Amino acid sequence: MEKNHVIRIKCRDRKGLIAGISGAMFKHGHNILVMKEFVETETETFFARLEISGDLNADLIYFELAALLPEGAEINIIPRQKKNIVILVTKEHHCLSDLLIRYYFNELHANVQAVIGNYNSLQPFTQKFHIPFHLVSHEHITREQFERNILDILEQYKPDYLVLAKFMRILSPEFVTRYNERIINIHHSFLPAFIGANPYKKAYERGVKLIGATAHIVNNDLDEGPIITQQIIPVKHDDDLRDMIEAGHEVEKAVLAEALKMVLEDRIFVSGNKTIIFS
Amino acid sequence: MEKNHVIRIKCRDRKGLIAGISGAMFKHGHNILVMKEFVETETETFFARLEISGDLNADLIYFELAALLPEGAEINIIPRQKKNIVILVTKEHHCLSDLLIRYYFNELHANVQAVIGNYNSLQPFTQKFHIPFHLVSHEHITREQFERNILDILEQYKPDYLVLAKFMRILSPEFVTRYNERIINIHHSFLPAFIGANPYKKAYERGVKLIGATAHIVNNDLDEGPIITQQIIPVKHDDDLRDMIEAGHEVEKAVLAEALKMVLEDRIFVSGNKTIIFS
Amino acid sequence: MEKNHVIRIKCRDRKGLIAGISGAMFKHGHNILVMKEFVETETETFFARLEISGDLNADLIYFELAALLPEGAEINIIPRQKKNIVILVTKEHHCLSDLLIRYYFNELHANVQAVIGNYNSLQPFTQKFHIPFHLVSHEHITREQFERNILDILEQYKPDYLVLAKFMRILSPEFVTRYNERIINIHHSFLPAFIGANPYKKAYERGVKLIGATAHIVNNDLDEGPIITQQIIPVKHDDDLRDMIEAGHEVEKAVLAEALKMVLEDRIFVSGNKTIIFS
Amino acid sequence: MEKNHVIRIKCRDRKGLIAGISGAMFKHGHNILVMKEFVETETETFFARLEISGDLNADLIYFELAALLPEGAEINIIPRQKKNIVILVTKEHHCLSDLLIRYYFNELHANVQAVIGNYNSLQPFTQKFHIPFHLVSHEHITREQFERNILDILEQYKPDYLVLAKFMRILSPEFVTRYNERIINIHHSFLPAFIGANPYKKAYERGVKLIGATAHIVNNDLDEGPIITQQIIPVKHDDDLRDMIEAGHEVEKAVLAEALKMVLEDRIFVSGNKTIIFS
Numbered sequence A, B, C, D: 001m002e003k004n005h006v007i008r009i010k011c012r013d014r015k016g017l018i019a020g021i022s023g024a025m026f027k028h029g030h031n032i033l034v035m036k037e038f039v040e041t042e043t044e045t046f047f048a049r050l051e052i053s054g055d056l057n058a059d060l061i062y063f064e065l066a067a068l069l070p071e072g073a074e075i076n077i078i079p080r081q082k083k084n085i086v087i088l089v090t091k092e093h094h095c096l097s098d099l100l101i102r103y104y105f106n107e108l109h110a111n112v113q114a115v116i117g118n119y120n121s122l123q124p125f126t127q128k129f130h131i132p133f134h135l136v137s138h139e140h141i142t143r144e145q146f147e148r149n150i151l152d153i154l155e156q157y158k159p160d161y162l163v164l165a166k167f168m169r170i171l172s173p174e175f176v177t178r179y180n181e182r183i184i185n186i187h188h189s190f191l192p193a194f195i196g197a198n199p200y201k202k203a204y205e206r207g208v209k210l211i212g213a214t215a216h217i218v219n220n221d222l223d224e225g226p227i228i229t230q231q232i233i234p235v236k237h238d239d240d241l242r243d244m245i246e247a248g249h250e251v252e253k254a255v256l257a258e259a260l261k262m263v264l265e266d267r268i269f270v271s272g273n274k275t276i277i278f279s
Helices: A017-027 A058-068 A094-104 A123-128 A143-157 A173-178 A199-206 A241-264 B017-027 B058-068 B094-104 B123-128 B143-157 B173-178 B199-206 B241-264 C017-027 C058-068 C094-104 C123-128 C143-157 C173-178 C199-206 C241-264 D017-027 D058-068 D094-104 D123-128 D143-157 D173-178 D199-206 D241-264
Strands: A005-012 A032-040 A045-052 A074-079 A083-089 A110-117 A133-135 A161-164 A183-187 A210-217 A227-234 A268-271 A274-277 B005-012 B032-040 B045-052 B074-079 B083-089 B110-117 B133-135 B161-164 B183-187 B210-217 B227-234 B268-271 B274-277 C005-012 C032-040 C045-052 C074-079 C083-089 C110-117 C133-135 C161-164 C183-187 C210-217 C227-234 C268-271 C274-277 D005-012 D032-040 D045-052 D074-079 D083-089 D110-117 D133-135 D161-164 D183-187 D210-217 D227-234 D268-271 D274-277
Touching: A005 A058, A017 A032, A017 A045, A017 A058, A017 D017, A032 D032, A045 A268, A058 A074, A083 A094, A083 A143, A094 A110, A094 A123, A094 A241, A094 C094, A110 A123, A110 A143, A123 A133, A143 A173, A161 A241, A183 A241, A199 A241, A210 A241, A210 B227, A227 A241, A227 A274, A227 B210, A241 C241, B005 B058, B017 B032, B017 B045, B017 B058, B017 C017, B032 C032, B045 B268, B058 B074, B083 B094, B083 B143, B094 B110, B094 B123, B094 B241, B094 D094, B110 B123, B110 B143, B123 B133, B143 B173, B161 B241, B183 B241, B199 B241, B210 B241, B227 B241, B227 B274, B241 D241, C005 C058, C017 C032, C017 C045, C017 C058, C045 C268, C058 C074, C083 C094, C083 C143, C094 C110, C094 C123, C094 C241, C110 C123, C110 C143, C123 C133, C143 C173, C161 C241, C183 C241, C199 C241, C210 C241, C210 D227, C227 C241, C227 C274, C227 D210, D005 D058, D017 D032, D017 D045, D017 D058, D045 D268, D058 D074, D083 D094, D083 D143, D094 D110, D094 D123, D094 D241, D110 D123, D110 D143, D123 D133, D143 D173, D161 D241, D183 D241, D199 D241, D210 D241, D227 D241, D227 D274
Parallel strands: A083 A110, A083 A161, A110 A133, A161 A183, B083 B110, B083 B161, B110 B133, B161 B183, C083 C110, C083 C161, C110 C133, C161 C183, D083 D110, D083 D161, D110 D133, D161 D183
Antiparallel strands: A005 A045, A005 A074, A032 A045, A183 A210, A210 A227, A268 A274, B005 B045, B005 B074, B032 B045, B183 B210, B210 B227, B268 B274, C005 C045, C005 C074, C032 C045, C183 C210, C210 C227, C268 C274, D005 D045, D005 D074, D032 D045, D183 D210, D210 D227, D268 D274
């Protein structure tokens, strides 16, 4: 039975890295299925992602690579298996339902451990798929307490990633730091246009001819994290706000699903406020 | 020999407008080739565009329509014929060359009367097509004087429209007012993202995954006029700034050509900061 | 409480039709929300679709229109209400699940009366939404008997439309005739490329760089009915057959949903083997 | 002054190829700017393309690689410099003019040595850019003689590639063999739909909702060579044949330009009837 691995490397760039890395794989008899690399010239940083077929001795490979790569290299050797995710929602269903359908039919490459909502609107739907739904209301409590309540629930799941599937509360820097580069959000606009609340309303009022959606990794600045995927859809003068929201939902769910696929397959590197994606 | 007309109507909305307008056409024996209308509910404004085959008595139709439409109705009866345009450029050729090729091969639905540039870089190319090129430098003079020099040249052409084909100077409100709703600009970003200078650089630094271009009607606020057309193109982490600019040029010329076609066929109405486009 | 109507007209073209129709609406005090029309010049046929706000006397309007339109005009006056549909499936879930999610969250503009499958793979999923699932196996019986079994079930529902959501059996002309212009199919290729079975395999072997899907109205020629919607998605040399199928599923469900929306809103006219769509 | 090289390798797949190739580069002190590789599993073929910065000893590197790669490996070491091309046309200008504009403004990465037309319609335009135009009429002579006349002209240019920019004559297998994998054609449909003549007419009559264009490498089967690029554009019921042709021209020139860029940068491998493109 085959079990593949992904090897991810981020380090200072220098000559011979590809030869060194691929030589190490060859030396240990590993077959490289795919190897992709990128040098970010501004930062002189080298990024690589390899898929290796079959089993491997992770410790051995780690030390072998650490020895040949520049000091400070980040090396991750990851068996290809499903990640655990928890999905956060508010009231809108379209991203959640898209993900749960993929999960139910075994197309998501992730285990959905639980759904957390600050309203219970999506509880009945979630439970159709025998996934725990946790209501954590934000009402009558501080954001700090609200987040602590969420963290308490997350504690029992220890998910690899949090997916904000139209979760309409802003998370504090403290919360985000806990899940550094592990929170994926879908923003309902073509960022950086229409940052903040009510982007469709703003887009409608501005009279744009395209609307879009952006999936990004959450950092401490609202709607400012590294962008993973963006898509757009055309609109016309006779589309009213409701038409635009409806059309936007189609894009939002497509964008989030595409971004999440990249995340769950360990294809994304973050460099400053940008992503490198080995698709 | 057939000569068609476009009739454009903008007025307060009320019941029976379509019946009234189409009845008037029928009464005078005119065949409506296409009739499109739109009611902007926020402003209770009715917009219509008709294409009428064959000749017509414009005065007669005007008065007939004026009598049946609400007070203050704007009625334009326009023979379908080529408009006159003057193109303003700086140094980049891609939008100009796209338009001149279309013009040369009789595909533009416009007469290009002249090209005005604040550098002479594009003079040799323009003259290949026997189109007058006027150099109006902005250097060592005030904007006021610069614009007066341009207006002097425009005076001899009296164009229907000015096309800013990557003209990189900002026009004053006084200038814009002279050509109210008759200046078409291409902005090298997906507005309202990256307003102002160096949008590709900003897009590159922000790490967006789509870049775009926007053709719009110029009003007094920089990059804020009514949008006609927008298109986007995907970019990846390994596209550097130069790749993005190159890809952007393809979109810019396509967007400007598409927008200009709509303008030259009298398909666009402006309402506040939005466009209604009967394509 | 407002209840709108759609009026659909198909007749020989002649001068004055718009004036006549809109005049009749005005005479009876009806407000036209949207009116769209098209003249197919090859066949000299006039098509129109009107949305009328509020209640109306359908008989009265019908006779009024019949009196003024050319002989043989087809006139349909349809209250805007949800249609009844039955969905036919085989084993693939993606189109069915997309439609059932929209239905469950009240976004489909249709009542899903039942799902019929020639395998029972999708029964558990369907029943989550409390929709009857009928297994009608095609095995060990003739196509005639198979179709009679389906028709027996349809008899109890009398649906307005049948939706073939990846139903992989070919229907006989006799069956199709029973639901003339009322069967919507999704074909997993960009028709007319790759007609027939295994289009993704054919596309993969041909080395195309785009794959697509086509929603169409079923007629008696396999994959040859009037096309409603088509979309495509790019593929690359490193997409294997499985990647192409997976990408194709995304397009298939999007195309079917878009086409069905047009159908359920009475926006489609069929003319020969083409569709006119007033979107 | 930097002069980069592209190294292209096609050989039987086996373990250690990446390590071997990159090791050889490192050994000789060459910096790999980009390395992309692909294994076609059906044929067990390995393809790689490297960009190497700076000068290199091509003979040395060739023998080094030949020694370590499987027997029969195809190795090409190509200095990055402009290719020579000859463009063949009939009457339509849009692809030619697009290419000549890019050439004139130094954006084509190729020297346009000459244009050959079987009509002289495009002679005046071509000569504006001081490019030789050769009229080779196909009338009153056999195809054999026609092709011999073309080959006579090509003999003086010895171009790297022939670009069929809407050249509407079918070339014989003998001719094609002379320029094996070096003739690029733009076909005005989304292949394999609408093979052969008059694709827009066929598309119009079929009532498709998307039309497209395909750039491909010419082989001996009409419209059947390996596909490089495809793009599509949506059409609607009110687009007549002329609208479709006009819209199609926009796609055709974009597709040809994109494909040619890939060709001129040595990014394309042919494998059977498919292309591998390292973009």
